[in-house]
Amino acid sequence: MGTTITFSVVGVVYSLIAGVTSLPGGPLPPMAFRHFAVLDQRGDFHLLWTPGEQDVVFEIQVATRGYVGLGFSPNGGMKGADIVLGWVDAQGDVHTHDRYATGMMIPVIDDSQDVEILGGYENETHTVLRFARPWNTCDKEHDFQLTKTCMSLVLDYIFDRNTRISCIVDSSGLRLFLTEDLREFEAGVLILGHMVSPSHIIPPGKEWRTVGHCDGRCVEQALPPEGVKVFRGLLHAHLLGTDITLRQIREGRELPVVFKDMNYDFNYQQGRILKEEMTILPGDSFITECGYDARHKQTPTFGGESTQEEMCIAFLTYYPRTDFTFCLSGSDLPSIYTSFGIQEVYGELDMGKSSRVNGNALLEKMIEKKEKNKKETAIEVDYAKIYKGVVAKAPQDLQNVSLYDLILDPKTWQDEKLLARLQEQTAFGPHTMFCGMRGNKVFDGYPRSYKYPDFLAIKLLDEECDANHGAEAYVPVTSEDEGRKQDEDVNADVGEVEEEAAGGSGASEASFLVLAVALGFVGLWRP
Incomplete structure (x- = not known):
């Protein structure tokens, strides 16, 4: 199954300690990546990736001689982001960190290092890193589980048409096609x-x-x-x-x-x-x-x-x-x-x-x-x-x-x-x-x-991390449970009612993924 990924651009500059994982740098062997994206208007940050059965291979090519990174975020922001950070030292060795962010501050090194570095190098203009990241690292505390079902691709520099920022060009529009060859079905x-x-x-x-x-x-x-x-x-x-x-x-x-x-x-x-x-x-x-x-x-x-x-x-x-x-x-x-x-x-x-x-x-x-x-055209109802x-x-x-x-x-x-x-x-x-x-x-x-x-609700289980059960199970949902009784005492304990009302959805399948991409701009680090 193919994968499309949603992106969000976030600036990153770090003061770092020695790399948790490292590898001698040098030219990378050719690889036919399935996906490619330019993540900024100046064309300084290129991302390539290929989804596999167990992991995703990424390559980032950035017009900088410094630290570069890629973050997986639930909302495009720093808080809660699962970050891969890397650089090439003066001896040419490639280093990477698996980190997580708690807010607009230096991300913390994860106790569980779940990134496999595949190579990288630095030349006079660019830093290039290639690494692999499992879809599911089983680190439920700090890692973001990637999914194969995301189909959205977005650059997050947040263009506000009311802001009138001169350096940003709005190239959005609509393309229409006209054909005399009608399709079999109308939608x-x-x-x-x-x-x-x-x-x-x-x-x-x-x-x-x-x-x-x-x-x-x-x-x-x-x-x-x-x-x-x-x-x-x-x-x-x-x-x-x-x-x-x-x-x-x-x-x-x-x-x-x-x-x-x-x-x-x-x-x-x-x-x-x-x-x-x-x-x-x-x-x-x-x-x-x-x-x-x-x-x-x-x-x-x-x-x-x-x-x-x-x-x-x-x-x-x-x-x-x-x-x-x-x-x-x-x-x-x-x-x-x-x-x-x-x-x-x-x-x-x-x-x-x-x-x-x-x-x-x-x-x-x-x-x-x-x-x-x-003359009045604006209508509020x-x-x-x-x-x-x-x-x-x-x-x-x-x-x-x-x-x-x-x-x-x-x-x-x-x-x-x-x-x-x-x-x-x-x-x-x-x-x-x-x-x-x-x-x-x-x-x-x-x-x-x-x-x-009343129905049997699907509950997706983590078969990769829990080998004792299958990936899918069913739990009964009726109007008599999960806080759904119509004759429930309205004076019941608030905590119990809130807990029941929040229940009922064991379903978990296709979720959109946001990649927060770390570029290396000092000003973007400031809250």
Whole structure:
């Protein structure tokens, strides 16, 4: 299986002690590398690599006479990076360190040295190192496990179009091809995940989980008997997103995970083209899981179109095209307002009226703006204001208080028990399912209520490091466990509730890999 790797450029200059491993330097034997990338605009840093069965062979060619390095990072930053550092001394010997970073400081030498140096040299202009790194070193404390399923390639010098840095050229664009030779199949796009609506709530000051469903009944009536083939996927959240996983369930058993990004970064979104197509059959169901980091936020974040709002979406490109275009869910309204302590409300609201599935709210806002001021083009829609219509009837101490008022009250988000209930209900409580086709038309029987499914969840085991078991096992997941009981005592211990709510996903497969490349610029070391 081929490998594509995501890159992130980070500066490195070290004061180092003697090398942990060394080898006499000299000319390197020719090697036909399968992949090559230039990692900076000046063309000073070249990376070549070839994936093997047990390891990956890397060669770095850098226009410097000094220390060079390559770091494997979960997020493109220094903290948590697994770093290979090397140099050629005055005698021509090549040295390498296997190190790990705890922050913006000199990385620590790892007790377990898991890099095999293959050679290197230094001339008047360049330093060249060649080394091998196992996919899995079994050093779970400090090493980053590489995977063969990453398909994303990104340079991380972070270009911000608003910064107007003169030395950076934006060469991005779009290339279109026109042909008279039509392909056999037309492709369609299927949207899975949480519906874009205020039912998607992310509290301030917290790390949070969101779940969106697609039920088998929807897929059953939407697809032909032979199913469809997925050849590309894009996982999508906004600025708070940290990880996204798409889980596929067939006949009560979870299938191996195909789309998963545990190091999601809004700035590095890229569709992933599959080498082996993913089959969706009638009756398959899906769970889209998203993680968020809102610890820096002071106010809640809701689902919405703006990047300051959030999404939890998987876009799958498939063939042959059908009318099937979306299968989304969101927490039902009672699950939300009961989490805030409201027992009964005056009337009920249709959350679908404020979702992306129903564009009437946005359209009405556009018409209103146009009538008031024809010159005004920017439109903001606060979908969360729908909660003003959710007014408490009981209990007595909340009577006539709207859910909107509770949500905007900073004291609300200091209640740990409330937060635990909200996480439990939004992640594992009942949802409202939307299943539809082009033109935002829904299939018969939708929207409808849906509860978290019972299934055998896949749990990937580390067969390379634990020889006593296979690489794959299944564990039962039911609505009665993992914190998913609907009648659970809301006054249960907060720690227990949080622990249960965080459980449930043993799946681990395709994760995106970020390589933090150490270039040797002093200024980049400064915090």
